[in-house]
Amino acid sequence: MKKYDTVIIGAGNGGLACACMLAKHGQKVLLLEQSHIPGGFATSFKRGRFEFELSLHELCTFGRDENHSGAVRQLFDCLGISDKIEWVDIPEAFRLITSVQGSKFDAEMPFGIEEFCEKAEYYAPGCKKEMKRLFDLDEEIRITLQKLGKAKNKAAQLAVLLQKGGLLHTAAYSVDEVLEKINMPEKAKAIFKAYWAYLCTDFENLSFFHYLSMINAYVELKSVVPKSRSQEMSNCLADYFTSHSGELWLNSKVVKINTENNRCTSVVLNDGTVIEADNFVCNCSPHVAYGQLIEHEKIPEFEIKKANAQKFGGRGFCVFLGLNKSAEELGLKNYSYFIFPDMDSVKQFERMGKPETNDVQNTVCLNAAHPSASPEGTCMLCMTTLFTSDYWSSVTSENYFKEKERFAEHMIDVFEKATDINIKDHIEEIEIATPETFARFTGTPQGTIYGYLGQKWDGVMPRTMMANKKDGFDNLYFAGGYCERMLGFSSALASGRDCAARICRDAVINGRETL
Amino acid sequence: MKRLVIKSFKDDLNGFLNLVPNRIKAINESNADPLPKEYGVNALALELHPSELELTVSDTTEITDGVRILSLVPDKKTVLPFFRAGQSINIKNESFSTPFSILSSPGSDKYEIAVFSDNKDNVSRHLYDLQIGSKIRTSGPEGFFYYISLRDKNTITAFCDNQGAPALISMAKSIADKTESYSLKIVYFDKDSDYIFRDILNNIPSVSAEYVADYSEIKADCGKAFVSGTESFCEACIQRLPDARINIVNPKQCSGETTEEFQCTVTFRDKKFVFTCKSNETLLSAFERNSVPSAAKCKAGECGYCRCKLVEGQVETVNIHSVDSLRQADKKYNFIHPCRSFAKSDLILAL
Incomplete structure (x- = not known):
């Protein structure tokens, strides 16, 4: 008898949510994570006196209260963990700094x-x-x-x-x-x-x-963030999972998925360990599953064609700044700054392919929502942009550090110019995450953090309408930001729940379980 | 509300009904070529941060009694990862590992490290007697002790003792070979005035070094100082330079006498390790003695790779100054860094 009902590859938002829901339904689940910590992009890191959020700007669909909630609160309520996480309310929707019809437009919403x-x-x-x-x-x-x-x-x-x-x-x-x-x-x-x-x-x-x-x-x-950064959510989900008989194996990279007759049979870890299960979930991109884990000849042609037709979404680039003055002293009044040269998204999307022309950023000052997020008299800024091309694969290892620092400086310049706030003289700590950084820690192809691009033929609607169709292996499922709900924390979490529901549904259909 | 018609009722309806057929058509028209096994960005990430390197000792030089410099080179197929001057590599021997600062320049085609025979750790003892041609396993370059132009002033004052000198030598070399451009003033402390690395430092052009034998010479300068050295040196410096950036070399994994012994149970995957740990050794050194797998790198509480869950029992955590990378959420869920934790009772830990 197989030891596990389901093996999940990857403990990111999608993998964790799926693991928790399956464990809640009494399944015997093994969650495998290549890193030394669960969460994927949902994590944080420390430099000096500062603990930086890696990727969460604001979590939507948790909602402002029980009566105004969406998919994320429903998931957390279902697991009974909504109150275990300390939440911080985001004070306002956004501040937009751009130009409209040739003049500067600055709006706080x-x-x-x-x-x-x-x-x-x-x-x-x-x-x-x-x-x-x-x-x-x-x-x-x-x-x-x-x-x-x-x-x-x-x-x-x-x-x-x-x-x-x-x-x-x-x-x-x-x-x-x-x-x-x-x-x-x-x-x-x-x-x-x-x-x-x-x-x-x-x-x-x-x-x-x-x-x-x-x-x-x-x-x-409205939106919220966990007080102790998104790692609090990841730890909370991991804790729920392991206390409901789930097994979480860290430092356990899957290098192969074995298949037979259109079914996955087992996974192989980097140390050679082979694990069998009835179902398999990939909390990674189909590009990784089909390109690196499963033999090409065994994969249903439609799945290969689908992955080949899809394009990668934005590749992440973030600058994390620990500043030696408070947000108030610096004049950082807002939580979320959207900074665009203009509102022509087609032009900006194109310009985001190259560092020389990428002037788009979304910058978050966590202290504006959570004043004591860093020591008194300091604050943190996280600047994020995306690259819409594979520019960062053309950088050499000798130039890499200089290139990333040059572009980080450019992002700081853009922010200073848009807000008229001096940042550069107050930098106590700085860390820069490039597409290489995201690729290094999660294996995501080309450092993509936004799943597959929402092309016109490949938007959320047709993807969702096709989501229940089984085109691939009978017992292989996907969860996370590359799925039909597309990118983002709340989408990835909800996709993990969808995935668990599909596994339970198929188990009933196949007579392995009763409702 | 008036209906919002985009093109016409018929076109809008057809657009809706064709969403799925159009997607299937686009997929069917795509190619069935194998998906890529490799991506440029991921390949560069792996080149910069390999999970493991196999290096060969190409040279060993005794610079003074008890201190040898080892030159390490990769095989012909491997590119030595570029690094930031000041970073370290973690060298493994069986289940033991120790970080060593790289003292060569990032532009060099080898990594040089200094091995002190006085350091009693398993890896140093092993490395010290290695012959030319021996192979060793190391991590890629690690650590956050390096110059960043966006953050640091144009002139840096850096303090070191003998063990901490290699990191600063690399920084000085990176300036000399123009990999970096800032000016570095080194204050080298040795109470015995031996200054083991003095000749090497003096041979690097454009570096200014001052040699001192008294802690009173460790004085605050403008901007944040860099401090590289043993734990006791770093602690002494921090008293004088409270906001210095520090690089703890050879962090202590054992201190004082064994007063008590405790039973430690560690679960990893579906395996269980049960062993005795001493009250005066870090949990990580007990792990290493008992071949418990751990992803540990810096051994100073900074890198976070040894993070594990304290399921039952009490530990004492001894962090060096501000170096404590344990996240708030990790504290909330009872995670610890075994490299800075000492047992206070019998323990159950989960890796």
């Missing part, structure tokens, strides 16, 4: 749909009604989706679709295609578009539905 629309009206008179209409549309689409899920057959589904029409009319279109039909001043459109770097797909390609649901999740539900 609050959470709450009403407040958000009111403030947008202040910056762009005459936009409130249309802005509100967009948020209403999201609500309508959500209700339609819930009804669709309950509809018993195709005719009933069609009836639901036709009833309101918001989903039907917008589902196939990009953000730009829909916004063209919305009569709003350019400044209001800039405000609406401010979250674009969170998905890093240009608005000619990005699904309107996907973007709208994301911006609504932030603005309506």
Whole structure:
């Protein structure tokens, strides 16, 4: 008899969430992690007096309270861990610094749909009604989706679709295609578009539905971060898992998945250990699973073609700064700064391919939400951008350190210029994470941190509609940011839960388990 | 709310109905070539941070009684990873490991390290007697003790003792060969005035070194000082330069007399190790003696690789100054760094 029902490769957000849900359902699960610590990108690190968050800017869909919550709180509630994590509320939606029609545009936006629309009206008179209409549309689409899920057959589904029409009319279109039909001043459109770097797909390609649901999740539900950085979430999930009979093996890299007759049979670890199981979950990209772990000849052709058709999303680049003055002293009033040269996402996406032209950044000052996150009289800034090309694979090892420092300095310059705040004279600690850093610690191809790019044909909607279709191995599943819900903490966590649900469903179908 | 029609009812509906067929079509039109096994970014990451290197001793020079400099080179196929002057490599021997500062320049085609026969750790003893041609296993370059132009001032004052000198020699060499551009003033402390590395330092152009034999000479200068040396030297410096950046060389894994012995149980994967640990040794040295696998690197509480969970029992953690990389969330969930922890009772630990 096999020792494990399910073996999960990778203890990132998706792998941890899946592991916890399966353990809750009584499965015997082994979670394998190549690193010495669980969490994947959900972690932190210390330099001198500072503990830096690696990747979480703000967690959406946890929600502001029990009555205004989304997928993440529902997952944590289901595991009974929502209250075990200390949460910090993010004070405001964002500060946008960009240019609109050739002039500088600087807007501070609050959470709450009403407040958000009111403030947008202040910056762009005459936009409130249309802005509100967009948020209403999201609500309508959500209700339609819930009804669709309950509809018993195709005719009933069609009836639901036709009833309101918001989903039907917008589902196939990009953000730009829909916004063209919305009569709003350019400044209001800039405000609406401010979250674009969170998905890093240009608005000619990005699904309107996907973007709208994301911006609504932030603005309506507000966002939070764990007080002790995202490692607190990772530790909490790992703790739940191991205290529900789950086995977590760290420093355990999987080098091979064995298969037979379209089924995975076992995994092989770097020290040669072979582990058999009924089901296998990859909390890594299909590119890694199919390119590095499974023999090419054994893989269903459609899965190979799918991976070849997909493109990698943004490759991460972050500058972490520990500053020797408080946020207040420096004038860092805001938590999240979106800085774009202009709001032309197609142009910016292109320019983000090269360091000379990448001027896009999202910078977070954790102390603005959590003043004692660093010692008194200090604060932390984390600047993030993405590269939309494989530029960093052309760097040589001799130039690597100089290149990363040069670009980090450029990011600091961009921030100083946009905010008129002196940063450079106050740097006590600095760390720079490049695509190489993300590749080194997680093995993600080319240092990609944003999963597969949301190409027009490959957006969240068609991916989700195909998610239950089994095109690959009968007992191989995927969880995390490369899946149908796409990138981001809340998507990856929710995808882990979806994955666990599919495994339980298939176990019932195959007669291995009863409901 | 008025319906928002994007193109026309028919086009919008068809667009919706075609989402899945269009995706299937795009996938079917793609190629079925094998997916890449390697990626440029990942290959460079591995080149800079190999999980393990096999190096050969190409030269060994006794610079004074009890101190030898070993030159280490890779085989012809391997590129020696580039590093930041001031970093270390961790050298392994069976289940034991010890970090050594690299004293050569990042531009050099070899890693040079200094081995002190007085250091009683298993790896130093093993290395000291190695002949030319011997092979050793090391980590890639590690550690955060190096100059960063965005952070540090143009002139750095750095303090060292004999054991801490190699890291500063590498920094001086990196300036001499123009890998780095800043000016470095070294204050070399040795109470016996032996200054083992004085000749090497004096042969590096453009480095200014001052040789002192009294702690009163360790004085605050402008900006943050760099301090490299043994634990006791670092502690003495920190009293005078509280915010210095420190590089602890050869961190102590044992101190004082054994007063008590405790039973320690460690679980790793599906294995269980049960052994006795002494009250005066770090848990990590007990791990090494008992062949418990550990990813440890710096042994000074800084790198965090030995992180493990304290399931039951009490430990005392002795951190050196501010060097404590244990995360807040790790403290909350009872994780410890065995390299800086001493048993206070019988223990159960999970790796």
